[in-house]
Amino acid sequence: MIDVKTLCLGVLSRGDASGYEIRKAFDEGALSHFSDAGFGSIYPALKRLLEDGHIQLLPQEGEGRPDKKVYRITPAGRSALYQALARQPSPDKLRSDFMFIVSFGHLLPPRHLDRVVGDRISYFRRLVEQMDRTPDAHASPGERFVDGLSRALYVAAADYLEKNRTSLLDAGLQTSRVAE
Known part of the structure; x- marks a missing residue:
């Protein structure tokens, strides 16, 4: 598994960045598919990378603000x-x-399970729309590939849920009737 230090090196290979900008790279765009790295893991990783000589610190004077570490x-x-x-x-x-x-959906009221599945379908469709609206013009060929793969997975997941939603709900209803 790729560790946070390596993820930070990946971000920095694209250009100089602050800790905040590194965190933002994990929240948005192609890098959001890899990790939920937060500040609690990013800053210790940056400290270790500095100690190992894998990165250098470029202090930038903040205009009326504290110095920014890049x-x-x-x-x-x-x-x-x-x-x-x-x-x-x-x-x-x-x-x-x-x-x-969903694995334990048979324990839920059918309306609730249906809402959970419907919400997830909507979530996947929104992700696809967002990806289609905001392509990264500066993305590398690998990043464009990952975006395309991610888009394909979201479309396939939404399609699967739509196609199989009724059978899941029907199975849940049958299971809950047997339990009664």
């Missing part, structure tokens, strides 16, 4: 990033609150 990847950092990218990736793990809830 980080830059070093040649050693690029080498470490390359080594991490050259490794065989770990198998993907899909972790989803939604899938957990």
Whole structure:
């Protein structure tokens, strides 16, 4: 699994960035598919990367504000990033609150389960619309590929839920009747 240090190096390979900008990269765009890294893991990772000589700190004077810390990847950092990218990736793990809830959907009232599924379909469709509206003109070929793959997964998930929603609800109704 890719660690937060490597994720930070990946962001910095695209250009100098502050801790806030690194965090924002994990919230938006192509990098949002990889991690939920927050400030609590980003800043310790940056500290370690500084200690290891993989990044350097470029203090920037804030105009009427505290100095902004901007980080830059070093040649050693690029080498470490390359080594991490050259490794065989770990198998993907899909972790989803939604899938957990649906797994036990037979314990929920059918209307509630139907709303949960409907909300998820809407969520996936909104993500696809957002991706279609705001393509990143500066994205690398790999980032465009990941965006396309992500879009395909969201479309497929929404289509699957729409196609199989009724059978899930019917199975839940039958299970709840048997339990009564």
